[in-house]
Amino acid sequence: MIEIQYLESTENLRKNIHNSQGWRPKAGQTEEIAACLRQGRLFYEAARRAPLEIRPLELYYGTVSYAKALVLATSRNLRLSALPRSHGVSDRSPQNARLNDLTASIEERGTFQAFNDCVRNLNSFRALALSRHERTFTFPCAESTDISGMTLSLKDIFGRLPGLESLYRATFDEREKIDFVQIADEGYRWTVCVSIPSWEIGFDNLVEMIRVVRNRMPFLEGWLFSEASKTSLIFVNARRTDDELLRRNMIHEFEWGFQAVAPLAGTYFTEIETSLGHLMALPSHQVGAIFMQPIDGHFIAFQSLQFLALHLLSSLVRYLPATWMHSLSRSANNARAADDAMLALIEAFMEGVQTSIPKFVAEVIAPSFSI
16 A cells, blocks of 8 residues: 555555645645545554454545545545544445345435545546557446435445455345457447356357347447357447347357457447446446446445445444354354355455555545556
């Protein structure tokens, strides 16, 4: 977390906020932001040394500190004393809840809402450009007022976080709720490349795979199928006049997959941004994006979902310690079934957070700084 330590210097912090946010904080503001950054770093460092029994608590408080730092750094007229003291999230888990049933309820006002409304507008990603400047797309995520009252389980959250896909699939025997896509700009021709699970190449399987992908990402109904390999499907910005898969003679089969005949020149459309679904940026400004299955019609920022998951896990430590210790025992006792299936997923999540949250905060405040 050397980037955070660099920003704990009030001189470095003031300079970088001026460069990235366009305003120069006063001495008192800089001190408050630096204090939150330092507190967040110290909580995270303590979490790395802490046993699993209490690690979620320290990670959560560290994340709350980082959230406050980011809100203050991006809000010219806001001071620490004006931030709400409530978390803005409550735990609605029953006393006998299993880990995957832990449930958070989003309230009207608190640290979560301030953080969510800060990060919701930072959801930008770049298209891969083969011959010119890369185009950036921005899709704001859910506003706090729109998701007030929403409830989410830990399973709902983990199924929508990048980096947990394989463990989620193995734990719950179902597909995760996100898909990786890559948008490429080839001039008049744009493509959406979707990563898919490995499949047995055959025309009937191709039809089924395209049906599944379009079901998961409805915006692809407006994009024409172009190519398929063992691990990806590619769609192109051409209008569909019918079900292209019915025209079997227009799709050629090869040993590596399938390729459709190129569409006629007059069928390409240029309204790319409005023809894409609500895509989510990958961490660290990577080229590519994620399509997330919405929750009650809303797309919640990844960082907000991480906040909610950590709140649930910290509440487990604070208010349901017997439930947490039983899960960690990895055994059945006192007529209570074992509840350890999610432990690897939880540990992987916490390991990822310790890197991704500080890195995200540093990239927003000091986007030009990297080590």
